Amino acid sequence: xxxxxxxxxxxxxxxxxxxxxxxxxxxxxxxxxxxxxxxxxxxxxxxxxxxxxxxxxxxxxxxxxxxxxxxxxxxxxxxxxxxxxxxxxxxxxxxxxxxxxxxxxxxxxxxxxxxxxxxxxxxxxxxxxxxxxxxxxxxxxxxxxxxxxxxxxxxxxxxxxxxxxxxxxxxxxxxxxxxxxxxxxxxxxxxxxxxxxxxxxxxxxxxxxxxxxxxxxxxxxxxxxxxxxxxxxxxxxxxxxxxxxxxxxxxxxxxxxxxxxxxxxxxxxxxxxxxxxxxxxxxxxxxxxxxxxxxxxxxxxxxxxxxxxxxxxxxxxxx
Amino acid sequence: xxxxxxxxxxxxxxxxxxxxxxxxxxxxxxxxxxxxxxxxxxxxxxxxxxxxxxxxxxxxxxxxxxxxxxxxxxxxxxxxxxxxxxxxxxxxxxxxxxxxxxxxxxxxxxxxxxxxxxxxxxxxxxxxxxxxxxxxxxxxxxxxxxxxxxxxxxxxxxxxxxxxxxxxxxxxxxxxxxxxxxxxxxxxxxxxxxxxxxxxxxxxxxxxxxxxxxxxxxxxxxxxxxxxxxxxxxxxxxxxxxxxxxxxxxxxxxxxxxxxxxxxxxxxxxxxx
Numbered sequence: 103x104x105x106x107x108x109x110x111x112x113x114x115x116x117x118x119x120x121x122x123x124x125x126x127x128x129x130x131x132x133x134x135x136x137x138x139x140x141x142x143x144x145x146x147x148x149x150x151x152x153x154x155x156x157x158x159x160x161x162x163x164x165x166x167x168x169x170x171x172x173x174x175x176x177x178x179x180x181x182x183x184x185x186x187x188x189x190x191x192x193x194x195x196x197x198x199x200x201x202x203x204x205x206x207x208x209x210x211x212x213x214x215x216x217x218x219x220x221x222x223x224x225x226x227x228x229x230x231x232x233x234x235x236x237x238x239x240x241x242x243x244x245x246x247x248x249x250x251x252x253x254x255x256x257x258x259x260x261x262x263x264x265x266x267x268x269x270x271x272x273x274x275x276x277x278x279x280x281x282x283x284x285x286x287x288x289x290x291x292x293x294x295x296x297x298x299x300x301x302x303x304x305x306x307x308x309x310x311x312x313x314x315x316x317x318x319x320x321x322x323x324x325x326x327x328x329x330x331x332x333x334x335x336x337x338x339x340x341x342x343x344x345x346x347x348x349x350x351x352x353x354x355x356x357x358x359x360x361x362x363x364x365x366x367x368x369x370x371x372x373x374x375x376x377x378x379x380x381x382x383x384x385x386x387x388x389x390x391x392x393x394x395x396x397x398x399x400x401x402x403x404x405x406x407x408x409x410x411x412x413x414x415x416x417x418x419x420x421x
Numbered sequence: 422x423x424x425x426x427x428x429x430x431x432x433x434x435x436x437x438x439x440x441x442x443x444x445x446x447x448x449x450x451x452x453x454x455x456x457x458x459x460x461x462x463x464x465x466x467x468x469x470x471x472x473x474x475x476x477x478x479x480x481x482x483x484x485x486x487x488x489x490x491x492x493x494x495x496x497x498x499x500x501x502x503x504x505x506x507x508x509x510x511x512x513x514x515x516x517x518x519x520x521x522x523x524x525x526x527x528x529x530x531x532x533x534x535x536x537x538x539x540x541x542x543x544x545x546x547x548x549x550x551x552x553x554x555x556x557x558x559x560x561x562x563x564x565x566x567x568x569x570x571x572x573x574x575x576x577x578x579x580x581x582x583x584x585x586x587x588x589x590x591x592x593x594x595x596x597x598x599x600x601x602x603x604x605x606x607x608x609x610x611x612x613x614x615x616x617x618x619x620x621x622x623x624x625x626x627x628x629x630x631x632x633x634x635x636x637x638x639x640x641x642x643x644x645x646x647x648x649x650x651x652x653x654x655x656x657x658x659x660x661x662x663x664x665x666x667x668x669x670x671x672x673x674x675x676x677x678x679x680x681x682x683x684x685x686x687x688x689x690x691x692x693x694x
Binding site for chain 2: 157160161162163164181182183185186188190192194195196197198199200201205206209210212213214215216257
């Protein structure tokens, strides 16, 4: 009935204020649109308002103002209808502890109106797809974090939602499980499921997302593909020159500032930090210019969402 | 709030409800043994001690209140306790864990139906368990006491109405407790709410006998268990004096309405922030 909806998730002027002893503005006017089939990342530090935004979009929290539509359905006016299009993987493990893995999938399908046969078929299919066949009779308490996460993703997409929300999907996962989870999310793209994920790991946002929105203090600071963000927000290659003698470092910095390709130069504790566009072209000249001061080491950091975030907020993501 | 949804697919609503019910049945089926023990142990021991052991010890003399006839008083009372306990255990205990650290309820809350449906299903499923628990008391009363107690089932329709209302009421009370008490304090609730309302719920004595202690007789009218016991008394053992049914049934409806609303509101508050 709502085929032809171009935008899957529409968030308009969304705010959420928690009144109480302390008034907390968790979300402060967020606008964004997610297109069908894309993997969209909400990147920001803890407490930036990512989880609240997802909670509102998934009908679990009521907004103070603004609106969210999922596949054209307003989540406040018609939450039950909107939930048909939504799959959710929360931060914590909410698997039904009284049911086996198979039953978690099977009954989830039944809640969404599947018949016995359909629910059984879909559950089998998911067990296969997520490599869970051997664990079908296990209970959630018997699973490792990574495995439980896989079951949660399988369960969340069991009713074939249009959009899957993943809230901090790699929180608490070991590196191996995290890679497996990334792979599972990549696979979802092939099925045409739109994914919205929150994360405070910039590598995760960078590796998975087609587009990223950077949020902080409930506000959206920037939005775009990881590549575009890096280009737009002057994420530069950072070259660290460690020097033996710091006398004359200031003069060297001044000299370098005039060089083509060099954006800015800072004097730091043990040498210079040079921000460049591209990097490689100026490297030889930097080495040449710095040698008289006893250049002892060079470190090159490629542009990343982390440097974009620092650029936008002046803070580190993990601060 | 969510009950005002237009355009909701009724067929889907029914299927969702059945899905929730099937899930609970599956979980119960796995714990059938513990369930039967939990609901059966109390009436079993009560009947054994008070209507089998004690009458023999007293030789029919010393313990006037525990003579023949006590079984008649006790049967509806124990049915009321069975209803109460299973209602509270089924809803309040399960909700306290599901709302607790694990947030297991989340997946059901995210089903494509108004959130209230999940709570209503909890009440209805607990009502089924309550009725089963109450019916289990009847054969026990027929076989355990020294003087067997046979329920009068002529007014079976009244029994059915009272049982259904009472069981839903117990589930609603369970919902109120489960959604308002933190998991840490759920054990305490049993001692400070469930035990008092049971002992002061005209379970072990008919309400009419309280006329010697007038203030108590009036005070217990605020206790919903009184109407459950008296309603069952009127249905199962009409020979024992009980409150008129035209008082009992409206009181049950009012308490069900009140506790149901309170419980639903608490549930929604816990689920939607």
